[in-house]
Amino acid sequence: MRRRSPLPDSTLVGLHHEEEHHPELLHHFANAEQQRDSSSLGMWVFLATEVMFFGGLFCAYLIYRRWYFPDFAAASKSINMALGATNTAVLICSSLTVVLAVWAAQTARRTLLILSLIATMLLGVVFLGIKGIEYRDKFVEHHVPGASFSFENEPVPGHPGQFANPRHAEIFFSLYFVMTGLHALHMIIGLGIFAWLLYAAWKGRFTPEYHTPIEIGGLYWHFVDLIWIYLFPLLYLIDRHP
Amino acid sequence: MSMEIAIPQPVERENYLNKEYGVWSWLLTTDHKRIALLYLISITFFFFIGGFFALLIRLELLTPAGDLVQADTYNKLFSMHGIVMVFFFLVPSIPAVLGNFLVPMMIGAKDLAFPRINLLSWYLYIIGGVMMVHCMLTGGVDTGWTFYAPFSTNFSNTKVVEAGLAVFVAGFSSILTGLNFVVTIHRMRAPGMTWSRLPLFIWAHYATSIIQLLGTPVLAITLTLVVAERALHLGIFDPKLGGDPVLFQHLFWFYSHPAVYIMILPAMGVITEIIACFSRKRIFGYSFVAFSSIAIAVFGFLVWAHHMFVAGTSVYAALVFSLLSYAVAVPSAIKVFNWTATLYKGSIHYDAPMLYAFGFLGLFTIGGLTGLFLAALGIDVHVTDTYFVVAHFHYIMVGGAVMGYLGGMHFWWPKISGRLYPEGWARLAALIVFIGFNLTFFPQFLLGYMGMPRRYYDYSHMPEFQVLNVLSTAGATVLGVGYLLPMVYFLWSMRYGKPASDNPWNAAGLEWMTTSPPPTFNFDEEPVVTWEAYNYEELDAPSHAQEVPVAG
Numbered sequence: 001m002r003r004r005s006p007l008p009d010s011t012l013v014g015l016h017h018e019e020e021h022h023p024e025l026l027h028h029f030a031n032a033e034q035q036r037d038s039s040s041l042g043m044w045v046f047l048a049t050e051v052m053f054f055g056g057l058f059c060a061y062l063i064y065r066r067w068y069f070p071d072f073a074a075a076s077k078s079i080n081m082a083l084g085a086t087n088t089a090v091l092i093c094s095s096l097t098v099v100l101a102v103w104a105a106q107t108a109r110r111t112l113l114i115l116s117l118i119a120t121m122l123l124g125v126v127f128l129g130i131k132g133i134e135y136r137d138k139f140v141e142h143h144v145p146g147a148s149f150s151f152e153n154e155p156v157p158g159h160p161g162q163f164a165n166p167r168h169a170e171i172f173f174s175l176y177f178v179m180t181g182l183h184a185l186h187m188i189i190g191l192g193i194f195a196w197l198l199y200a201a202w203k204g205r206f207t208p209e210y211h212t213p214i215e216i217g218g219l220y221w222h223f224v225d226l227i228w229i230y231l232f233p234l235l236y237l238i239d240r241h242p
Numbered sequence: 243m244s245m246e247i248a249i250p251q252p253v254e255r256e257n258y259l260n261k262e263y264g265v266w267s268w269l270l271t272t273d274h275k276r277i278a279l280l281y282l283i284s285i286t287f288f289f290f291i292g293g294f295f296a297l298l299i300r301l302e303l304l305t306p307a308g309d310l311v312q313a314d315t316y317n318k319l320f321s322m323h324g325i326v327m328v329f330f331f332l333v334p335s336i337p338a339v340l341g342n343f344l345v346p347m348m349i350g351a352k353d354l355a356f357p358r359i360n361l362l363s364w365y366l367y368i369i370g371g372v373m374m375v376h377c378m379l380t381g382g383v384d385t386g387w388t389f390y391a392p393f394s395t396n397f398s399n400t401k402v403v404e405a406g407l408a409v410f411v412a413g414f415s416s417i418l419t420g421l422n423f424v425v426t427i428h429r430m431r432a433p434g435m436t437w438s439r440l441p442l443f444i445w446a447h448y449a450t451s452i453i454q455l456l457g458t459p460v461l462a463i464t465l466t467l468v469v470a471e472r473a474l475h476l477g478i479f480d481p482k483l484g485g486d487p488v489l490f491q492h493l494f495w496f497y498s499h500p501a502v503y504i505m506i507l508p509a510m511g512v513i514t515e516i517i518a519c520f521s522r523k524r525i526f527g528y529s530f531v532a533f534s535s536i537a538i539a540v541f542g543f544l545v546w547a548h549h550m551f552v553a554g555t556s557v558y559a560a561l562v563f564s565l566l567s568y569a570v571a572v573p574s575a576i577k578v579f580n581w582t583a584t585l586y587k588g589s590i591h592y593d594a595p596m597l598y599a600f601g602f603l604g605l606f607t608i609g610g611l612t613g614l615f616l617a618a619l620g621i622d623v624h625v626t627d628t629y630f631v632v633a634h635f636h637y638i639m640v641g642g643a644v645m646g647y648l649g650g651m652h653f654w655w656p657k658i659s660g661r662l663y664p665e666g667w668a669r670l671a672a673l674i675v676f677i678g679f680n681l682t683f684f685p686q687f688l689l690g691y692m693g694m695p696r697r698y699y700d701y702s703h704m705p706e707f708q709v710l711n712v713l714s715t716a717g718a719t720v721l722g723v724g725y726l727l728p729m730v731y732f733l734w735s736m737r738y739g740k741p742a743s744d745n746p747w748n749a750a751g752l753e754w755m756t757t758s759p760p761p762t763f764n765f766d767e768e769p770v771v772t773w774e775a776y777n778y779e780e781l782d783a784p785s786h787a788q789e790v791p792v793a794g
Contacts, residue, residue, distance in 0.1 A: 027352065028763070049417055056493050167477065174478050
């Protein structure tokens with residue numbers, strides 16, 4: 001799991017000798033390598049907790065999807081697949097810009113680093129904007145769970161004459177809003193992290209020897225993208241037929 | 243102010259306590275030892291709040307009629323007793339206080355891997371705690387600590403949302419502690435401190451951290467759903483809308499059963515250290531004790547549905563969960579047998595920490611064996627939701643975890659404070675706690691087996707239960723005295739106790755090789771480990787009168 005440093009070991013050895021003076025080495029670490037490994041492991045462990053956090057929701061989703069499959073299929077058909085697919089593409093592109101940012105930091109390309117961080121944040125904002133449009137549509141259509149919820153006479157795909165149970169469709173939309181809402185919250189937190197990374201990159205804090213924040217911030221961003229890669233087919237593509 | 247003439251004293255060595263003074267030097271500290279003390283103060287506060295609720299519960303049950311409090315009030319009392327004791331005392335108790343203080347020192351590190359995250363975890367705990375106190379002062383919550391749906395989501399008129407959010411926030415504090423421990427144990431060990439040389443306290447905390455990391459997020463999402471369901475009527479747990487309340491129970495117990503191991507595993511770690519030290523022997527079967535901690539953490543995740551045998555789970559699922567619950571007993575028993583084997587032919591000293599360890603051995607064994615009764619389907623159906631269950635988990639949580647916590651506090655108090663506590667009082671307190679505990683909770687096994695249900699404030703239709711309830715309430719009073727005593731003499735010893743030497747127990751372990759209290763970065767020189775853990779035979783060998791040399 002540990003990312004190997006692309007740099008020759010001599011660079012790190014050089015840092016060892018100067019560790020007393022390196023401004024980013026915290027006092028309680030023996031050397032820069034230990035500090036970087038600890039930060040990286042810390043983020044991986046944190047992501048494991050995130051897997052469990054979303055895991056509870058995926059578990060609920062699986063159970064109800066199995067119980068109420070026709071209703072879930074009908075409800076899934078009502079959300080905008082084109083927007084969801086666009087958002088998937090947007091996030092995949094943002095993962096590419098994150099990779100570029102990490103590479104730029106490793107190879108001391110400050111301008112590229114800053115541009116990649118800005119591009120990542122822009123793509124994140126586009127994602128949230130599209131998500132907002134989708135939420136607005138659901139609100140207009142009374143598909144938000146609660147007192148005004150309505151899902152009457154919606155046909156079940158592939159079963160002519162059969163209509164979805166609005167109560168069960170409401171469970172689908174509950175899960176839809178909780179899962180995509182928590183995902184969006186993670187995106188917003190990611191934007192905050194990247195704003196800080198951009199600031200630090202602007203100040204020139206990252207060097208090939210020290211760019212751990214870019215790496216672990218990138219890990220977080222990739223993880224949030226990965227959640228979406230699962231959410232998209234599970235929520236948007238239930239029993240779709242051309 | 244004082245009329246006494248100050249006797250000139252030798253200048254005290256600089257340590258983590260006297261390095262800086264002032265409120266901000268504590269509230270903004272990133273020193274793991276100071277954060278441990280912040281936790282110590284906060285969890286002691288919540289322990290006494292939870293204890294106060296327990297006292298009111300026991301007073302109500304003194305008589306069969308419901309005469310002290312109203313039914314609604316009683317529901318709130320046992321709910322808040324449970325929430326405060328579980329989430330604000332037991333879960334953080336040993337890890338956040340003793341673990342925080344000792345994990346870096348035992349592995350020879352200067353601090354935890356992420357000192358600022360460590361401080362953040364304390365602040366999260368405090369934010370959760372303030373929310374909980376506010377919730378209690380403005381009406382409280384009556385769902386039981388289990389927040390069962392649909393009562394919590396649709397029917398309860400109390401402050402479920404605020405209590406749920408308080409537990410949610412406190413849960414994140416627990417996650418961050420676990421994260422810090424895992425990374426620290428992996429990455430911060432001193433040269434020569436291999437995995438097989440780690441003290442078993444560290445192994446226990448490693449296993450605990452795994453549970454905190456993988457279990458707590460599930461509780462967090464479950465409480466999020468409860469709060470969302472209550473506020474927005476989502477229907478995920480609401481049978482009227484096609485949801486399933488049993489799903490809530492599955493998700494809740496997926497965390498809350500392993501949470502019991504969050505409480506007991508660190509106590510097992512403490513007991514291991516104490517038993518080795520006061521038997522003057524290397525622990526018997528080191529690797530078995532180490533891996534049984536990991537085994538408990540793993541098996542602990544596979545048994546949650548034994549809380550739900552009467553909730554409509556299928557017979558086959560119940561059989562599997564019953565069998566797996568028996569499987570957890572194996573690593574637990576391995577530990578008990580290894581501790582006993584360590585005592586065998588040991589040179590046993592009956593100091594106060596050891597008395598707590600003996601208490602732990604007996605009480606944990608009773609708690610564990612009655613757990614097997616409850617894992618058996620037939621008996622479980624008979625005693626579900628009776629005082630038998632209450633007695634069982636108090637034997638584990640109070641008889642196990644709190645005895646371990648108190649034993650550990652005594653054992654490491656000289657290191658923490660640099661002072662010795664009064665040994666005679668401490669032995670007396672240990673005895674009082676043991677007697678008070680058994681007097682409180684043993685009658686509850688009998689009550690439960692006779693059929694007294696838990697969470698009832700009025701048993702006037704069954705007045706024959708009164709004798710045992712009076713015994714239990716009397717025991718709770720004794721137990722209360724037993725808990726107050728250490729607090730009094732610990733505070734007293736901070737000023738008047740005899741200064742402790744660096745290693746008053748002549749114990750093995752890196753934490754005893756630095757000064758009492760330790761310097762801010764724990765060691766003046768980075769230690770290099772060349773010996774196995776628990777090298778008591780070596781320490782006690784006549785040729786080894788001087789300090790253990792630090793190699794390198």
